[in-house]
Amino acid sequence: MSNPFFDQPILNSPYECPHRHWKLNAHGQPTQQILENRRRAEFTEVYQTEADFAAKVEGDFNEMLTTVTAKP
Numbered sequence: 001m002s003n004p005f006f007d008q009p010i011l012n013s014p015y016e017c018p019h020r021h022w023k024l025n026a027h028g029q030p031t032q033q034i035l036e037n038r039r040r041a042e043f044t045e046v047y048q049t050e051a052d053f054a055a056k057v058e059g060d061f062n063e064m065l066t067t068v069t070a071k072p
Contacts, residue, residue, distance in 0.1 A: 003032075018039070019036065021038065
C-alpha cells in the first residue's frame with residue numbers, strides 16, 4: 001500500500017514561497033491531506049509507523065526517569 005506523504009514529501013518549489021503543506025495530526029504525523037496555505041514555523045518529527053513513534057516516546061520517558069531518579 002502506497003503512502004502519498006512518503007511518496008512525495010516535498011510539495012513546494014525551492015525557488016518560490018511555500019503555498020501548501022501536509023496537514024499533521026496532534027502527534028505530528030501526516031493525515032494524508034494537503035492544505036493550500038503556508039504552515040506556521042515549528043519543529044516537527046515525522047515517523048514512518050506508529051511503532052516508531054511509540055518507541056521514541058518510550059525512549060524519551062525512560063531517559064526522563066533515569067534523569068529524575070539519578071538526582072540525590
